Amino acid sequence: MKTESVNLVYFSPTGTTKAVISAIARGINPERMTITDITKPDERKKPLELKNDHLLIIGVPVYMGRVPALLSEWLGIIKGNNTPVVCVVVYGNRVYEDALLELSDILTERGFITVAGAAFIGEHSFSTKSTPIAKDRPDKDDISKAEFFGKKIQEKLKAISSPEKNSNLIIPGTHPYRGDSKLWITDFIEVSDACIQCGVCADVCPCGAVSPDKSSSVDIEKCITCCACIKKCPEHARSIKPGMVSDASNRLFTLYSQRKEPEYFL
Structure with a gap:
């Protein structure tokens, strides 16, 4: 299938998700590309509707194993028309649980068809000098893998006539979703x-x-x-x-120091 335009969308307060999505786009190397940074509150007020000859690549961080609840309203007003989508989540080296499946489910309900998915690692929001958690990730190796993933997406799209031909794609996760999308209310x-x-x-x-x-x-x-x-x-x-955030940082540093690698689903 031929894509008329690639649309990049990301929520990336600390820049890790943006770095991953940008690298995937470089691997695809599209002729036309638009970028929507929904980290900015004003951008989350604008609806997005894409035709079936566009490709959406969307990336969000994982919050408590879920898609950030903050994005629910915006995700509820976007619209696809059998539009192919690549779903990407970025997590802080703990687990991404059902976040990738949840993102794919949400977009399917909004008229998109998931053609690929991935989970990448980014430095955890709670990472500090004394408790580094996935420090400086995505690193050079992660970026290289993101670009490779982009190339594989391009190859896949060329090999299928329409996104509906991708019905065998399996995104890991369970229903009902684990984790809690509600965030802590804390003075930290x-x-x-x-x-x-x-x-x-x-x-x-x-x-x-x-x-x-x-x-x-x-x-x-x-x-x-x-x-x-x-x-x-x-x-x-x-x-x-x-306090509770500092305590969480210490736990994550202690329990999740072993390096995890990106996972792709094509």
Whole structure:
């Protein structure tokens, strides 16, 4: 089948999912490509409808083994017309459980047909200097594998006449989904005197939880514990304070230090 355009969509507060999706696109090397970054709140207000001669490549991080609940509303208004889709999830070296299956199920209900899926590893949001979890991933090897995956997708699309010919694809996971898509409501961010009120933290927050006028003010009801404001602070003025997130970071560092590798489903 021939695709008229490739549409990249990603939710990527700390940049790991964006890096993976971009590498997959390089492997496909499409003639035409559009990019939608749904990390930005305004982009999640815009509906997306694609024809059957387009290809959607969508990537989301795994939250508690599930698709982030924050994306439910946007995912509920997009629409495909028997449009082929590549589903990608990125997780912090723990487990991705049913997130990939859930993403594929959601898009199937919205009129898309899953032609490929993958689970990649990215540095965990809770990773710190003292408790590194999948540090610096996706790394060079991950990116190379993502590009290879993109090439295999291109080969597959050329070999089939329509996405409906892909009915034998099996995405791992179980019904009902395991895990809980609800996020923690917790005050976990420490702001030091190094803060210069530059506003970067408010700009990078995907849910408007950080006050643009007072960076130490965080709406914990909105916060999704993505830690983008911590990781992207140019003054390194933000950190994880002692508490449930810090405890989780220690557990993940202790239990999930063994390197995991990307998985593809074609």
